Amino acid sequence: MPDIKYFFAPGACSIAPHILLHEASIQYTPLQSKYAGVEVQFPEEFRKLNPKMRVPVLVVDDDVITELPAVSTMISILAPRKQFMGKTPLETVRVYEWMNYLSGTLHATGFGLFFRPWRWTTDPDSKIHEGIKEKSRDIIVESFGYIESRLKGTYAVGEALTAVDPFLYAMYRWAKGSGFDLAPYPKYANLVEALEKRPSVKVVLQKEGLEPLTAE
Ligand SMILES: N[C@@H](CCC(=O)N[C@@H](CS)C(=O)NCC(=O)O)C(=O)O
Numbered sequence: 083m084p085d086i087k088y089f090f091a092p093g094a095c096s097i098a099p100h101i102l103l104h105e106a107s108i109q110y111t112p113l114q115s116k117y118a119g120v121e122v123q124f125p126e127e128f129r130k131l132n133p134k135m136r137v138p139v140l141v142v143d144d145d146v147i148t149e150l151p152a153v154s155t156m157i158s159i160l161a162p163r164k165q166f167m168g169k170t171p172l173e174t175v176r177v178y179e180w181m182n183y184l185s186g187t188l189h190a191t192g193f194g195l196f197f198r199p200w201r202w203t204t205d206p207d208s209k210i211h212e213g214i215k216e217k218s219r220d221i222i223v224e225s226f227g228y229i230e231s232r233l234k235g236t237y238a239v240g241e242a243l244t245a246v247d248p249f250l251y252a253m254y255r256w257a258k259g260s261g262f263d264l265a266p267y268p269k270y271a272n273l274v275e276a277l278e279k280r281p282s283v284k285v286v287l288q289k290e291g292l293e294p295l296t297a298e
Pocket of ligand 1: 091094095121122136137148150151
Protein backbone atom coordinates (compact mmCIF):
# COMPACT_ATOMS: atom_id res chain seq x y z
CA MET A 83 0.00 0.00 0.00
CA PRO A 84 1.28 3.49 -0.75
CA ASP A 85 1.55 6.20 1.91
CA ILE A 86 -1.86 7.88 2.15
CA LYS A 87 -2.89 11.16 3.76
CA TYR A 88 -6.46 12.39 3.88
CA PHE A 89 -7.44 16.03 4.45
CA PHE A 90 -11.01 16.61 5.58
CA ALA A 91 -13.20 18.92 7.66
CA PRO A 92 -15.85 17.53 10.03
CA GLY A 93 -19.26 17.34 8.37
CA ALA A 94 -17.97 18.71 5.05
CA CYS A 95 -18.44 16.91 1.74
CA SER A 96 -15.15 15.20 2.59
CA ILE A 97 -17.17 12.84 4.81
CA ALA A 98 -18.05 10.90 1.63
CA PRO A 99 -14.53 9.72 0.64
CA HIS A 100 -13.78 9.40 4.36
CA ILE A 101 -16.50 6.72 4.51
CA LEU A 102 -15.04 4.99 1.44
CA LEU A 103 -11.58 4.88 3.07
CA HIS A 104 -13.12 3.04 6.01
CA GLU A 105 -15.30 0.81 3.80
CA ALA A 106 -12.08 -0.30 2.12
CA SER A 107 -10.11 -0.58 5.40
CA ILE A 108 -7.35 1.57 3.89
CA GLN A 109 -4.66 2.76 6.31
CA TYR A 110 -4.26 6.53 6.09
CA THR A 111 -3.09 9.52 8.09
CA PRO A 112 -6.08 11.78 8.85
CA LEU A 113 -5.46 15.53 8.66
CA GLN A 114 -8.34 17.58 9.92
CA SER A 115 -9.21 21.22 9.23
CA LYS A 116 -11.75 22.97 11.43
CA TYR A 117 -14.78 25.08 10.62
CA ALA A 118 -15.19 28.63 11.94
CA GLY A 119 -18.85 29.29 11.12
CA VAL A 120 -19.20 28.28 7.47
CA GLU A 121 -15.53 28.94 6.69
CA VAL A 122 -13.01 26.13 6.77
CA GLN A 123 -9.79 27.26 8.44
CA PHE A 124 -6.90 26.04 6.32
CA PRO A 125 -3.31 26.61 7.38
CA GLU A 126 -1.43 28.66 4.76
CA GLU A 127 0.78 25.64 3.84
CA PHE A 128 -2.40 23.92 2.63
CA ARG A 129 -2.41 26.31 -0.38
CA LYS A 130 0.71 24.60 -1.74
CA LEU A 131 -1.12 21.28 -1.66
CA ASN A 132 -4.44 22.53 -3.01
CA PRO A 133 -4.43 26.10 -4.34
CA LYS A 134 -8.24 25.82 -4.55
CA MET A 135 -8.27 25.76 -0.71
CA ARG A 136 -10.89 23.04 -0.48
CA VAL A 137 -11.29 19.60 1.04
CA PRO A 138 -11.29 16.70 0.29
CA VAL A 139 -7.65 16.16 -0.59
CA LEU A 140 -6.11 12.72 -0.86
CA VAL A 141 -2.34 12.39 -1.04
CA VAL A 142 -1.11 9.06 -2.37
CA ASP A 143 2.68 8.97 -2.08
CA ASP A 144 3.62 12.08 -4.14
CA ASP A 145 0.31 12.47 -5.95
CA VAL A 146 -2.17 15.06 -4.71
CA ILE A 147 -5.76 14.35 -5.68
CA THR A 148 -8.52 16.92 -5.31
CA GLU A 149 -12.23 17.04 -6.27
CA LEU A 150 -14.56 14.62 -4.57
CA PRO A 151 -15.36 12.48 -7.64
CA ALA A 152 -11.64 12.10 -8.44
CA VAL A 153 -10.77 11.37 -4.81
CA SER A 154 -13.51 8.70 -4.71
CA THR A 155 -12.22 7.20 -7.97
CA MET A 156 -8.69 7.02 -6.52
CA ILE A 157 -9.96 5.22 -3.42
CA SER A 158 -11.82 2.81 -5.68
CA ILE A 159 -8.60 2.15 -7.61
CA LEU A 160 -6.80 1.46 -4.31
CA ALA A 161 -9.50 -1.07 -3.33
CA PRO A 162 -10.56 -2.66 -6.63
CA ARG A 163 -12.47 -5.51 -5.03
CA LYS A 164 -14.90 -3.04 -3.45
CA GLN A 165 -16.09 -1.86 -6.88
CA PHE A 166 -17.01 1.59 -5.59
CA MET A 167 -17.33 2.81 -9.16
CA GLY A 168 -19.85 0.07 -10.05
CA LYS A 169 -19.71 -3.60 -10.91
CA THR A 170 -20.49 -3.34 -14.64
CA PRO A 171 -19.62 -0.80 -17.33
CA LEU A 172 -23.16 0.56 -17.22
CA GLU A 173 -23.06 0.89 -13.43
CA THR A 174 -19.80 2.84 -13.79
CA VAL A 175 -21.53 5.16 -16.24
CA ARG A 176 -24.37 5.61 -13.74
CA VAL A 177 -21.90 6.33 -10.92
CA TYR A 178 -20.31 9.11 -13.00
CA GLU A 179 -23.74 10.42 -13.97
CA TRP A 180 -24.68 10.71 -10.27
CA MET A 181 -21.31 12.07 -9.14
CA ASN A 182 -21.35 14.81 -11.77
CA TYR A 183 -24.89 15.79 -10.91
CA LEU A 184 -24.25 15.86 -7.18
CA SER A 185 -20.97 17.74 -7.57
CA GLY A 186 -21.96 20.20 -10.28
CA THR A 187 -25.58 20.91 -9.41
CA LEU A 188 -26.56 20.04 -5.84
CA HIS A 189 -23.20 20.69 -4.15
CA ALA A 190 -21.92 23.63 -6.19
CA THR A 191 -25.02 25.58 -7.16
CA GLY A 192 -27.41 24.34 -4.44
CA PHE A 193 -25.47 24.25 -1.19
CA GLY A 194 -22.67 26.44 -2.54
CA LEU A 195 -25.13 29.35 -2.90
CA PHE A 196 -27.00 28.41 0.26
CA PHE A 197 -24.03 28.40 2.63
CA ARG A 198 -22.02 31.24 1.09
CA PRO A 199 -24.34 33.49 -0.99
CA TRP A 200 -21.84 36.39 -0.77
CA ARG A 201 -19.46 34.50 -3.05
CA TRP A 202 -21.96 34.75 -5.91
CA THR A 203 -22.27 38.50 -6.15
CA THR A 204 -20.04 41.55 -5.86
CA ASP A 205 -22.95 43.35 -4.15
CA PRO A 206 -22.40 43.59 -0.36
CA ASP A 207 -26.15 44.15 0.24
CA SER A 208 -27.44 41.42 2.56
CA LYS A 209 -30.84 41.56 0.81
CA ILE A 210 -29.13 40.43 -2.39
CA HIS A 211 -27.49 37.61 -0.44
CA GLU A 212 -30.88 36.56 0.95
CA GLY A 213 -32.27 36.48 -2.61
CA ILE A 214 -29.44 34.20 -3.72
CA LYS A 215 -30.09 31.98 -0.72
CA GLU A 216 -33.80 31.80 -1.59
CA LYS A 217 -32.92 30.70 -5.12
CA SER A 218 -30.54 28.09 -3.75
CA ARG A 219 -33.39 26.62 -1.67
CA ASP A 220 -35.32 26.01 -4.91
CA ILE A 221 -32.29 24.28 -6.44
CA ILE A 222 -31.86 22.05 -3.37
CA VAL A 223 -35.56 21.12 -3.21
CA GLU A 224 -35.63 20.44 -6.96
CA SER A 225 -32.48 18.28 -6.67
CA PHE A 226 -33.89 16.32 -3.73
CA GLY A 227 -37.06 15.65 -5.76
CA TYR A 228 -34.93 14.43 -8.65
CA ILE A 229 -32.84 12.20 -6.36
CA GLU A 230 -36.00 10.69 -4.83
CA SER A 231 -37.37 9.97 -8.31
CA ARG A 232 -34.15 8.15 -9.32
CA LEU A 233 -33.75 5.95 -6.24
CA LYS A 234 -35.10 2.42 -6.77
CA GLY A 235 -33.45 0.06 -4.27
CA THR A 236 -31.48 0.68 -1.10
CA TYR A 237 -28.45 2.13 -2.90
CA ALA A 238 -28.27 4.57 -5.78
CA VAL A 239 -26.57 2.28 -8.32
CA GLY A 240 -27.03 -1.50 -8.46
CA GLU A 241 -27.43 -3.64 -5.36
CA ALA A 242 -24.32 -2.59 -3.41
CA LEU A 243 -22.74 0.56 -2.01
CA THR A 244 -20.92 2.72 -4.55
CA ALA A 245 -19.13 6.08 -4.27
CA VAL A 246 -22.49 7.75 -4.90
CA ASP A 247 -24.10 6.70 -1.62
CA PRO A 248 -21.75 8.45 0.84
CA PHE A 249 -21.98 11.59 -1.34
CA LEU A 250 -25.79 11.42 -1.12
CA TYR A 251 -25.40 10.89 2.62
CA ALA A 252 -23.33 14.08 2.98
CA MET A 253 -25.93 16.13 1.08
CA TYR A 254 -28.78 14.74 3.19
CA ARG A 255 -26.94 15.65 6.40
CA TRP A 256 -26.57 19.23 5.19
CA ALA A 257 -30.25 19.50 4.25
CA LYS A 258 -31.30 18.09 7.62
CA GLY A 259 -28.91 20.37 9.50
CA SER A 260 -30.25 23.35 7.55
CA GLY A 261 -33.88 22.65 8.45
CA PHE A 262 -35.19 21.46 5.07
CA ASP A 263 -38.41 19.43 5.19
CA LEU A 264 -37.24 15.92 4.30
CA ALA A 265 -40.63 14.17 4.66
CA PRO A 266 -41.17 14.10 0.86
CA TYR A 267 -38.06 11.91 0.39
CA PRO A 268 -38.69 8.50 2.04
CA LYS A 269 -36.45 6.54 -0.35
CA TYR A 270 -33.61 8.97 0.28
CA ALA A 271 -34.22 8.59 4.05
CA ASN A 272 -33.99 4.77 3.66
CA LEU A 273 -30.61 5.13 1.99
CA VAL A 274 -29.39 7.32 4.83
CA GLU A 275 -30.69 4.82 7.39
CA ALA A 276 -28.96 1.94 5.57
CA LEU A 277 -25.70 3.88 5.52
CA GLU A 278 -25.83 4.68 9.22
CA LYS A 279 -26.08 0.95 9.97
CA ARG A 280 -22.71 0.37 8.30
CA PRO A 281 -19.67 0.15 10.63
CA SER A 282 -17.72 2.48 8.32
CA VAL A 283 -20.25 5.29 8.80
CA LYS A 284 -20.41 4.76 12.56
CA VAL A 285 -16.60 5.03 12.81
CA VAL A 286 -16.39 8.10 10.56
CA LEU A 287 -19.15 9.89 12.49
CA GLN A 288 -17.18 9.24 15.66
CA LYS A 289 -13.92 10.42 14.09
CA GLU A 290 -15.56 13.61 12.78
CA GLY A 291 -17.40 14.21 16.08
CA LEU A 292 -20.85 14.05 14.47
CA GLU A 293 -24.16 12.61 15.64
CA PRO A 294 -26.04 10.08 13.50
CA LEU A 295 -29.30 11.27 11.96
CA THR A 296 -31.26 8.11 12.67
CA ALA A 297 -31.98 6.60 16.09
CA GLU A 298 -30.28 3.24 16.87
N1 LIG B 1 -15.52 20.83 -6.28
C1 LIG B 1 -14.92 20.50 -5.02
C2 LIG B 1 -15.66 21.23 -3.93
C3 LIG B 1 -15.04 21.02 -2.58
C4 LIG B 1 -15.63 21.95 -1.54
O1 LIG B 1 -16.35 22.92 -1.82
N2 LIG B 1 -15.28 21.66 -0.30
C5 LIG B 1 -15.73 22.47 0.79
C6 LIG B 1 -16.19 21.61 1.95
S1 LIG B 1 -17.69 20.76 1.57
C7 LIG B 1 -14.62 23.36 1.25
O2 LIG B 1 -13.49 22.94 1.38
N3 LIG B 1 -14.95 24.62 1.51
C8 LIG B 1 -14.04 25.58 1.98
C9 LIG B 1 -14.39 26.91 1.44
O3 LIG B 1 -15.31 27.00 0.62
O4 LIG B 1 -13.74 27.88 1.84
C10 LIG B 1 -14.96 18.99 -4.80
O5 LIG B 1 -15.80 18.31 -5.39
O6 LIG B 1 -14.12 18.46 -4.07
